[in-house]
Amino acid sequence: MALEDLRATVTRCSRCSYCKWIPFAHVKSWRFAKGCPSIEYNKFQSYSASGRLCASLSLLEERSSYFDEGLVDIVFKCMLDGCCDVACKINRYDFEPVEVMRQMRFKMIDNGCYPPQDMPLIDHLKKEDNMMMAAKADRANWAEGLGVKDLTEEKAEVVFHVGCRFSFDEELWRVPRTVVDLLNKAGVDFGILGKDENCCGGRVCDMGYRGEFIKYAENNIDAWKNAGVKTVVTGCSDCYHAFKRLYPEEMEFNFEVVHITEYIERLINEGKLKFTKEVPMTITYHDPCHLGRRGEAHVPWKGEQKKVRGHVLVWEPRRPRYNGAQGVYETPRNVLKSIPGVKLVEMERNREYAWCCGAGAGVRERYPDFSEWTAGERIEEAKASGAEAIVSACPHCERNFMDAVAEKNESLKVFDILDLVREAI
Amino acid sequence: MNILVCMKQVPDPQASSSGTTVDSEAKKVIMPQGTPPVLNPYDENALEAALKIKDAQGAKVTVISAGKNMAKTVLRKSIAVGADDLILLEDAAFENMNSYETAHVLVAAIKEIGEYDLILCGRQAADTDAGQVGSGIASILNLPCVTAACKLDISDGKAMVQRVVSDGFEDVEAPLPAVITASSEIGEMRYPGVKEIMAAQKVRITSRKASDLGVDVSQLKKPNLVSLDSPPGRTTDCQMVEAETPEEAGADLAVKVRESQIL
Amino acid sequence: MALSSEVYEALENIVGPDNITEEPATLDSYAYQWMAELVTNVTDGGKFFDRAEAVLMPGSAEDVQAIVKACNQHKLRFHVFSTGWGPWAASPAEGQILLDLRRMDKIIEIDEQNMFAVVEPYVVAAQLQAEAMKVGLNNHISGAGAGTSVLANACCFQGGGPDVIYFASPQDSILSIEWVTPEGDILQTGSLGSGLGWFCAEGPGPSTQGIIRGSLGGAGGWGVVTKIAIRLVHWPGPATLPIEGTVPSYQAALPEDQFKAAFPAFSDWQDFSDAIYRIYDSEIGYIAHRQFVMWGDELQAAFLNIVTDPTRQLCDLEELLEKPEIQKLTEEMQRNFQLIMVGMTPRDLEYQKKVLDQILKETGGWNISFVEKPDVQRYVLLFMLRLCFKNLNFTATGGFIDTYNSVATPDVWASGEIQAGKKLLKKYAGRIADAGDQAMGPIGGQGGGGVTGWEDFVFYDPFDPDSSKAAAEVSDEGDKLKAVQGRPPGGMLLGLARATHADQEARAQKLSKSPEYNWQRKIKETLDPNGVGSGNYFWGADTSKK
Structure with a gap:
C-alpha cells in the first residue's frame, strides 16, 4: 500500500469533521468533546485527519509539493493516536484515515522531508x-x-x-x-x-x-x-x-x-495470583492508544473493493474492520477492579475514544510543547473524574503524565497497573 | 582559504536489505518504504576533512550539491556540523545524472564561485560506486587530482595527501588548487547537536537552476544504463557434524569440507 | 495572486502570526469540499474549489471586526465559516481570504430559568446538547447533525431538521444576535442591544433578523455573526445520555416509560399524509422524520440491520436483501417515517402512544415491529435524539447530494412527487446507487406543523467521474422539474453553485425564480458598499433588471 493506492479514499472524504471530535454519541460536556489533539493545538484544518486526506490529494495532484515549507509539521505534528479513525469509521465502512496518515509519513521520509530534530x-x-x-x-x-x-x-x-x-x-x-x-x-x-x-x-x-x-x-x-x-x-x-x-x-x-x-x-x-492487601484509592484508568483502539490484532486479508447495487462500496471477501471495537479495554479494568479497595472511576473520554497522552508517534521527542499540552489536557480530565491517581498500562503514557503533573505542580498521582498489583500482593 | 566540498544525497546504504528490491524494468533500486535519503558517507568524510582544515588554520567551507527534489533537511546537516555555505543546484534536468553530467554541473557552479583553493569529494557514492565525479571535475578544470585520501595536510600552498592503496599507503604532494577525493579512513564526520541542527534550518542557502548556471545536461554525451538486475539469490544449507568428541568432530568436518570441494 | 506583504502584515497584526497561514497544502485542505467535483466539473475542476489567498483564525468579535475593517480598507473579499462542511464553506472565487471561526468556540451562558443558551460560532450541537441536558434542557439539532454549528444553522445557512415538530426551526428560536456588519460595525439586536442581556429577540415590528438571516442565510458572504442566544426546550431525560453498545452500533438506554421510537407505516401515500395532519393536530411527538429512507426504500431495511449490528458490514448487503424477513421488512417500510415520542412524565408518554395508536387505527397504518427490538429501539432513539450518525449519508458510496426536493403541506406526499423523484433516480440507476425512493425529510418542517417536505438523496461515488457526472445531471434535471412547477432550484444550492461556475446567464435564469435570493442580494448591495462580503451563490449579477 502506498499513498498513490489510497487515491480513492482521499477523494471520498466527506470533510464532515467527525474526525475532530469523539464519537458524538459519547459527548458528555463542552469541555471534553474534542477527540483530536493535533487540530486542537495546531488549529488549521490541515492538522485534522480530514485535512491530511485533503492535503494528500493535493500532493497526489501535484497542487502542492512534499518539499513545501510547513508540510513537515502538518504531517508529523500528530500522535497517530487514532481517535479520528474510530470517529470516522462509525459512519464510513470503507475508510482508513490512520493508514493514509501513515503512508503520508512514509512518503515524506522517502523524500527526506522530516523534522530535523x-x-x-x-x-x-x-x-x-x-x-x-x-x-x-x-x-x-x-x-x-x-x-x-x-x-x-x-x-x-x-x-x-x-x-x-x-x-x-x-x-x-x-x-x-x-x-x-x-x-x-x-x-x-x-x-x-x-x-x-x-x-x-x-x-x-x-x-x-x-x-x-x-x-x-x-x-x-x-x-x-x-x-x-x-x-x-x-x-x-x-x-x-x-x-x-x-x-x-x-x-x-x-x-x-x-x-x-x-x-x-x-x-x-487460574488462581495463581491472589490479592491479599487493600489498596484504598480512587483511580481512573487511561487507555493507551496502542493497547486500546490501535491494539487490535492483525487479521490476514486479501481482497478488493467492489460495488454492488450501482455504487455501494463493499470489500470482497469480508475485510477485517479495525474500528476500535476489538481493542484491549476491559482486561486492565478487570485487573484493577479485582484489587481490594480500588475504586475505579471513568474519565469522560475512555476506551475507543480516549484522549491521547501526547507521547505517541515521536511527538514527545519532536514537539515537546505539544506533547506536554496534550498530557495536560488529560490530567485536567482525570482531575474532573474525581480520581486521586491516573493509572495506565504503558510507560510512554506514564512518563508523559509524570512530566505534565510535575510541570503543572499537580497532586495527581501517576501509576502503572503493576504498581497497584504489587501493593495488593 | 576557500574549500569547496561536493556532496550527494543518496539512498541509505544501511537500509534493510530484505526490503530493498530492484525494478529491472524501470532500472531502479526501490528502497523499503519509509527510508530517508542520507548524505553520501564518503562525502561526509570529505566534509570532515575540510572542517579539520578549518579548525586548524581557518577556512571558508562551501558545500555544493546537485539533483532534483533535494532533501534540504538532510543537506543542511552539512551546515549543522560547520560548513559556512550550502549551494543547491536544483533542477528537474538534474535528476538521475551520471558521474560525467554531475561533474559538468558541479564545475559550472564551481566556475561561478570562482575563488577556491581546494575541492573535496568523497571517493565514490554509496549508491552507484562509480567514483568518477572527483576526477571528472579535475579533468574539466584541468586541475591535479588525488583520489582515496586517508590523510590530508595543507601547508605552503600545497596539499600533502596520504592515499589508501591495495597494499598500503602512498604519500602524494599536490599543488593547490587541487581536487582530492576522501576515503573513510580520513575520519567520520563529527556529529551535530540538536541546537546546531535546528539553527542550520534557518541559515539562508543558495539555490541555482540549470538556466542560472548555463548548463544543458541533455547536450552531453553519456553512457547509458543498459540493464539493472537483482543479484542472484543465495541459498544456505546448514549441516551439523556430530561426533563423540570435539576432536573427532573437527576431523569429520575437515573431511566433509574436502569432500564437498569447498577447500 | 498572493496577498501583498502590506495586507498580509495588516491581517497578521490583528490575529497574530500563529493564526494566519498561506501554506499551500493547508489552503487546499480548505478548498477541498464535499460536492466540489459536482460544482467544478462544469469547468473541468476536481475536489478543490478556488484556493483562498490566506486563512485567518480570529479569536473574538473584536478580531473579526478589525479584519472586516481591514478588508474594507484594502478592498479584499472575505468568506467566513464555522465548522466548514459543504461547498458554501469554501472560498467561492479567487483572490479572497477565508475566516475559520474555530477559535470562537465557547458556550457563554446557559440560562436555565429562561431556557436559552448564548453561544459562539464553533459550538457544535452535540456540545450544547450535552451541557443543556445537565439542566433538563435540549437544543435543536440541524438535519446536518450533531457536529454542525448551532449558530450557523440558526443564522447563516439552512438549519432545519427532524426535531422542528417540537423544537421549531432554528431561525425562529434566535433571541439576541451579535453581528459584525459587512462594513465592520458591531450590531447587537434584541434585548442585548438595549443592554438588558440576551433573553429576547427584536419586536414586535420589523426586525433585523430577517436581514441577517434572510431566507436561507448568507452562507458565509454576509457579515459575521459572532454570538447568538438561542431558545432551548425541555429535556425530561437523564443528565447524560446513557450510551451502551459496541462501536459503531452505539445505543441510548433511555427510560422506556418516557422514551419511545415508533415507525408508523402506511399502505398508501394518502394515509401517510392524513396521519401527518393528525399528528400535527394532536401535538404529539418530539421528533418526526422520514430518516432511514435516505438509504432508499429498497435498501433501508437491510442497511438498518447492518448499522445496528456491530459485526455486520456493507458486504452483507446483498445476502441480507435475499432474506425473506428483510424483503418483508423492506415492503413494510416503504411508506414509513420515524416518530420519537418523549414523555415529560410517564403518563405523558402513555397518552402520546395512545394517540398514535388511534391515528394509525383511523388511517389504516401500523407501527413496524422491527423497531421494538431493544437494540434497534435504543439505536434509533440515539440516532434521532443526538443525530450522531448523520454522516451515514456517505456510507454507501462515499458521496451524496440532494436534489428534487419539496417543502409543502402534507398533501404533497400524496401528490405523486415521491413517485416522480423515484422515477428520476431510477433513470440513473447504475451510474448512482440503485436504491429506489430516497425522499428523506422532516414530517413537521417549519415551526412545528403545517409544513413538511423532503430531499431526494442521490448516492454517487466522487471517485468515479461518470457517477459524479450522473449526480450532477440528476441535480440539473431535478431543478428543471421544479422550475416547471414554479419552484426555486434546490438541492443545498448545488444547482446555483453549478450555474455560477457555468455561466452568469444560467444563474440569472435560476435566480429569476427566486425572489428570496434577490431580496438578500438587494440588501447586500446596500449594506456592503465595498463588496467585501464574498461573491456567493445568491449575489452577483442583478437579475431583477432583466
Missing part, C-alpha cells in the same frame, strides 16, 4: 538500538540482581520484552522488576534478551521510518526463534501494538503476543 534520535537508534538516546550496554541494568534467564544463552517459551522506555527510564524500573517478580511467583518459565534486546520498532514506524522498523522486526523475530520463544509478554503498549499489529502485517509471524495486563488477568483467573 529527528536526526540525532534516528542516528542514535541505528547505533544503539534504542529510542532513549542511551547506551545499548546499559539496557539490562534494570534487571540487575534479579537473576532473570538470559535468552541469548538459554531457552524459554516465554520472553518478557521490556521495551526501550522501561529499560532506560530508572524511575519506571519498578514496573519491569515487578513483572519479573510476578512471573517468578506464578512459576512461569521465562527469560529476557537483556543487553541484546532490540527496540520493537513500532514507534519509529509510526514516526514514518518504516525502513528502520523492518530491520528491528526481522532482528527480534530471529532472536525469539533462536531462543525457542512461543509467547511474547510486554508491559509496553507501543511494543504490544508493534508485535500484535505491525509485525504480522509485514512478515511471517507465529508468536502469541500478550500484554502484561492480559497475562495477569490470566494468572488471576
